[in-house]
Amino acid sequence: MAQVEATTERIIAARPEDVFDALADYEGRRPKILSEHFSEYEVREGGDGDGTLVHWKLQATSKRIRDCLLEVTEPTDGQLVEKDRNSSMVTTWTVTPAGEGKARVVVSSVWNGAGGIGGFFEKTFAPKGLGRIYDEVLGKLAAEVEK
Secondary structure (H helix, E strand, O other), rough: OOEEEEEHHHHHOOHHHHHHHHHEEEOHHHHOOOOOEEEEEEEEEEOEOOOOOEEEEEEEOOEEEEEEEEEEEEOOEEEEEEEEEEOOOOOEEEEOOOOOOHHHHHEEEEEEEEOHHHHHHHHHHEEEEEEEHHHHHHHOOOOOOOO
């Protein structure tokens, strides 16, 4: 099994603290910024950053639906890590300053891919697909915090 990684980033015209707070607000703001690829969203524990347990289904393609149950941690300032209890997927959101009143948001997901020919196609196409999904989420995040 090869490790698969998808990374997307965006500069957002808002203070890094405000961007991070919006991302960490799983109860109120996070559902607003998710794309149509996410369904059955439910906060099961917590709701604000570290200690949150959140569930959703991620439909990457018409046939590929991933049932996610994510434990959220904040290992360092400006970083949220979502570890999926149902798979090897780990998604890390990192928010850093990017100049006056701007934030750089990088979202990166890694997981153990399939083997064989299926793994080849997964490693080739999944990062692009997930990158497009997270680019849409980052666009909605920008619209939410740049108000």
